[in-house]
Amino acid sequence: MATRLWLSLSLAALTAASAPAQDARSALQAAAKAMGVENMRSIQYTGTGWQGMVGQNVAPDQDWPRVDLTSYTRTIDFDTMSSREEYVRAQGNNPPRGGGAGFPFLTPQKVVNFVSGNVAWTLNAQGQPVAQPDAAELRQIEVLTTPYGFLKGAMAPGANPTMATRREYDQRVTVVSFVALGKYRINGTINAQNMVQRVQTWIPNPVVGDLYYENVYTNYHNVNGVQVPRFHQHQDYDDGGSLPNVSGGDHAFGLETISDVRLNVPNAAVTAPDAVRTAKPQPVRVETQKLGEGLYLLAGGSHNSVAVEFTDHVAVIEAPLNEERSLAVIEQVYTLMPNKPIRYVVNTHHHWDHLGGIRTYVHEGATVITHEGNKPYYQEVLRARPWVLQPDRFALHPPEEWSEGYIFETVREKYALTDGSRTVELHSIQGLAHAVGMLIAYIPREKIVVQADLYNPAAAAPNASNRTFQQNLRRLRLDVATIVGIHGPPAPMAQFQGFVTKTQ
Numbered sequence: 001m002a003t004r005l006w007l008s009l010s011l012a013a014l015t016a017a018s019a020p021a022q023d024a025r026s027a028l029q030a031a032a033k034a035m036g037v038e039n040m041r042s043i044q045y046t047g048t049g050w051q052g053m054v055g056q057n058v059a060p061d062q063d064w065p066r067v068d069l070t071s072y073t074r075t076i077d078f079d080t081m082s083s084r085e086e087y088v089r090a091q092g093n094n095p096p097r098g099g100g101a102g103f104p105f106l107t108p109q110k111v112v113n114f115v116s117g118n119v120a121w122t123l124n125a126q127g128q129p130v131a132q133p134d135a136a137e138l139r140q141i142e143v144l145t146t147p148y149g150f151l152k153g154a155m156a157p158g159a160n161p162t163m164a165t166r167r168e169y170d171q172r173v174t175v176v177s178f179v180a181l182g183k184y185r186i187n188g189t190i191n192a193q194n195m196v197q198r199v200q201t202w203i204p205n206p207v208v209g210d211l212y213y214e215n216v217y218t219n220y221h222n223v224n225g226v227q228v229p230r231f232h233q234h235q236d237y238d239d240g241g242s243l244p245n246v247s248g249g250d251h252a253f254g255l256e257t258i259s260d261v262r263l264n265v266p267n268a269a270v271t272a273p274d275a276v277r278t279a280k281p282q283p284v285r286v287e288t289q290k291l292g293e294g295l296y297l298l299a300g301g302s303h304n305s306v307a308v309e310f311t312d313h314v315a316v317i318e319a320p321l322n323e324e325r326s327l328a329v330i331e332q333v334y335t336l337m338p339n340k341p342i343r344y345v346v347n348t349h350h351h352w353d354h355l356g357g358i359r360t361y362v363h364e365g366a367t368v369i370t371h372e373g374n375k376p377y378y379q380e381v382l383r384a385r386p387w388v389l390q391p392d393r394f395a396l397h398p399p400e401e402w403s404e405g406y407i408f409e410t411v412r413e414k415y416a417l418t419d420g421s422r423t424v425e426l427h428s429i430q431g432l433a434h435a436v437g438m439l440i441a442y443i444p445r446e447k448i449v450v451q452a453d454l455y456n457p458a459a460a461a462p463n464a465s466n467r468t469f470q471q472n473l474r475r476l477r478l479d480v481a482t483i484v485g486i487h488g489p490p491a492p493m494a495q496f497q498g499f500v501t502k503t504q
C-alpha cells in the first residue's frame with residue numbers, strides 16, 4: 001500500500017513537472033491560430049486613445065494625469081525585434097492638474113520612439129535621432145506585452161514557457177509564463193476563446209522598485225484577419241479598494257478605437273542610425289556653483305540639488321532622478337564639506353523625477369523633510385522590501401528606521417532649519433495645480449528662494465504654476481533677490497517678475 005501510494009505520488013509529480021511545457025505550447029499555438037498571429041511577421045496598428053503621465057499625479061492618492069492621443073501608430077517587426085511608435089498628444093478636455101515634462105500641453109506634441117534589438121532612440125523637436133540607452137529594455141518589453149508580441153516571445157526558441165490555470169473574470173483561463181531578456185517574468189492570460197486578455201510584468205523604477213506593468217485586452221474584433229482588442233494599460237496599483245487611498249496612480253495608456261491594421265507591411269523593420277548605435281552612455285556630471293558661504297547649487301544634469309552647510313551637518317534640498325545621480329551629488333557634498341554628515345534631505349514634492357533619490361539619502365542616514373500629506377505615500381511605497389530587477393543600496397541593506405517611520409520631519413505651513421547663524425525656511429505653496437504639498441525653501445541671508453517646477457528661465461511663456469508661485473511669494477512677504485530652480489540656472493527676481501507679467 002505504502003509503495004503504491006509512493007508510486008502514484010511520484011507519477012503525479014512527474015506529470016506536474018513535464019506537462020506544463022507541452023500544455024503551454026498547445027495553449028500558445030491555439031491562441032496564435034485564433035488571433036491570426038501564425039503567419040504574422042510584422043503588424044501596424046493605428047488608432048486614438050489616451051496616455052497617463054506616470055509618477056506625475058497632482059496628489060499621491062490620485063490617478064496619473066491624462067492627455068489625449070489624437071493619433072497613434074505602432075509598427076512592430078518581430079524578426080528583428082524592432083518597433084516604431086508615433087503619436088500626437090494633446091491636453092484636450094483633461095484636467096490640467098498634475099505634472100510631467102510639458103504638461104499641461106498648451107500645444108499638441110508629437111513623439112516618435114524606436115527600438116531595434118538592444119538599441120533605443122527617439123526624435124527631438126528638430127527630427128534628429130537621440131539615443132536612449134536606458135529605454136532599450138523597456139521598449140522590448142512593450143513589444144513583448146502586446147498580445148502578438150507575447151505569443152511570439154513565449155513561442156520563441158529557448159523561452160521555456162510554463163503554464164497554470166485559474167478562474168478569472170468568471171471563466172477557466174490559462175496563464176502562460178516565460179522570462180524575457182534574462183530577468184523579466186511575463187505572464188499572459190489566455191481565455192476560453194483563445195484570446196490573450198491580460199499580459200503582466202514588472203519593470204525597474206527608482207521610486208517603487210519593481211513597478212507593476214500590465215496590459216488588459218478586451219473587446220476583440222476581427223480586422224483583416226487579425227483579432228484586435230481595446231488596449232488598456234496600468235502602471236503601478238490604485239489601492240483605492242482599501243481606504244485611505246495612499247497610492248492612486250495606475251492608468252498609463254489606452255487605445256479606445258483602432259482605425260487601421262496592416263499585416264506584414266513592407267519596410268516594417270527599422271535600423272538604428274549609426275550615431276545612435278555608437279552613442280556612449282553619458283556619465284553623471286555634477287557641476288558646482290557657489291551661491292553663498294556654505295551654500296552650493298549642484299547642477300550638471302536635468303535636475304539640480306542645493307546643499308546648505310550648518311555648524312555640524314549639511315542639508316540637501318532635493319534628491320531627484322535616481323540612485324546614480326544621488327551618489328554623485330552626495331560625493332560632491334562630502335568633497336565640499338568634509339566630515340559633516342548629510343542630516344536632512346528636503347523634498348519639494350512627490351513627483352517621481354523629484355523623488356527618485358530619496359532612498360539613497362535615507363540609506364546615507366538622512367532624515368526626510370517633506371509636506372505632511374506625502375508621509376503615508378512615502379512610507380508605503382518606499383517601505384523596505386526586496387527589489388528583484390534592479391536592487392538599490394536601500395533594498396540590499398535597508399535601515400529599519402525607515403519602515404518604522406522614524407526618519408521623517410513633516411511640514412504643514414512653515415518649518416525652519418537653523419543653527420543660530422544659518423537658516424533655511426520651508427514654506428508650503430497654496431493653490432497649485434501642479435502638485436499639492438509643494439514646498440519652497442527661503443534662505444534669508446542670500447535672499448534666495450529654491451523652487452521646483454514653479455519657474456524655469458528657459459520657458460517661452462508664463463504658465464499657471466508661475467502665477468501661483470508669484471501669488472505665494474506675495475502672500476509670504478519674502479524678500480527675494482534670486483530664484484534658484486531645481487530645473488535651469490538661477491535667475492534674478494526682476495527677471496521672474498518681468499516674465500510672469502508678460503502677456504502671451
Ligand SMILES: [Zn+2]
Binds near residue numbers: 099100349351354453
Ligand atoms: Zn513636478
Ligand SMILES: [Zn+2]
Binds near residue numbers: 353354452453487
Ligand atoms: Zn520637475
